[in-house]
Amino acid sequence: MTNNNAELSGLAGPLGRAIAYIWAEAEILDRKDYAGWAALWAEDGKYIVPIEHGTDDYAGRLNYVYDDARMRRLRVERLSSGHSMSAADAAKTVRTVSRFRLVSEAGGVVEVNSSQVVVGYKRGKHTLYAADLTHRIDLAGETPRLLQKVIRLVNAEDSLSAIGFLL
Structure with missing residues (x-):
């Protein structure tokens, strides 16, 4: 038996591979492995948190x-350097991603919708962020790559406090 989340959950094929990839990304973010997260992306990938x-x-x-590739690099550098106030005392996070639905599949590229709940803990306070996610992942290559990740926060149209970590 392999240690593949898609196989363990009984899912197979492109959707199962995408779900395993999304779960791995969530774990990487909770560990604050920003370099590992940056390595998941295609060079022309976009990381988006819309307001509307x-x-x-x-x-x-x-x-x-x-964020395009340049802005992702700058964001990762800021979060990793220890020079940013938001990164120096970054929240510990635990995220759950579920409710996966295959939106499209063509030429090895899949688009998957899901939901995410992130609980952040910082300075004795818990903060909750809920969002609908859309991942577009290129599964065709030797190594899958994120082409786009859209995080639609349920409260995006309200004022948000500084988050200080990647969603």
Whole structure:
């Protein structure tokens, strides 16, 4: 028996591979392995946290985060350097990702919708972030790569305090 989350859960094929990848990403983020997270991405991938719930026009709208490769590198550098106040005392996190649904599959690229709950703990306080996620993952290559991750926070249209970690 292998230690593959997709096999253990009884899922097979592209959806099972994508779910295993998404779960691995969640674990990497909870461990604050920012270099490991950066390695998951395709060079032209986009990490997006939109403000508006109904939009798919991320480039033409205001977002909390709209990171290409350069901005992801800068974000990882800031979180890893210890020089940023938000990173120096970063929250401990535990995230749960579930409710997976295959949206599309073509040419080895899958798009999967899911839900995520992140509990952050910092300075004696718990903070909860709930979101709908969309991952677009290229499974065709030797190593799967994230092409896009969209995090739609349920309270995105309200004012948010500084998060200080990757969603």
